[in-house]
């Protein structure tokens with residue numbers, strides 16, 4: 419992993435100042451850069467690599483108030499990120515899908531809906547950048563966290579703050595193993611164990627689950643259901659190092675599930691995800707509200 423951190427914003431700021439008439443050429447250049455950089459991680463197998471030509475969205479979807487910037491901006495690099503946070507209209511009343519009855523939990527890569535919404539999910543929890551709390555508070559958007567117990571147990575209060583800023587905490591195993599092919603007992607211990615721990619620590623039992631690496635089998639979905647959760651999730655888009663990678667097309671579609679992680683480039687990834695949702699004319703919504 420590149421040693422990217424919150425202080426290294428020079429390249430990002432430069433992109434924001436690219437004149438619009440040059441943006442197409444710059445987008446091509448950045449897409450090539452993204453292809454080179456996207457050689458590892460969860461997004462490596464996806465067909466299309468699209469980078470953000472501009473940090474600040476333009477066009478009709480960008481109009482409206484800017485609640486994130488309504489307060490005085492924080493000093494330094496964080497202020498520049500806050501200034502670029504898009505403002506969204508409220509999410510519509512949800513039209514949830516119903517998990518099929520039976521012994522297995524539901525499995526979804528996206529939610530089938532015509533609502534103008536998308537779902538931002540953030541996994542693991544190893545890297546706990548302080549600016550994530552400020553950014554989520556300022557962005558005023560719902561996010562779903564799939565947290566790994568072993569990644570968060572050294573500082574669970576960090577995630578209490580994120581929860582209080584609008585995050586919903588869901589389960590992602592105790593130790594982050596690949597579950598495919600493992601015994602029912604092994605999978606149940608990892609899955610129930612994470613839900614139990616999160617319930618005890620945060621006062622709400624998770625109802626959603628994401629398997630590490632997106633790896634699951636029929637045993638996984640049975641254990642998820644037996645552990646009292648409704649559904650498990652893959653994803654549609656991934657975000658890493660400030661770039662959104664699409665499995666299909668190059669726009670976020672209604673019902674898409676976007677995956678990012680708690681990584682050193684959290685601010686770049688969070689801003690890239692929200693900007694992509696905003697450019698698509700969509701609003702972030704609560705994933706759990708869309709599953710019955």
Ligand SMILES: [Zn+2]
Nearest residue numbers: 541542630631
């Ligand atoms: Zn993970």
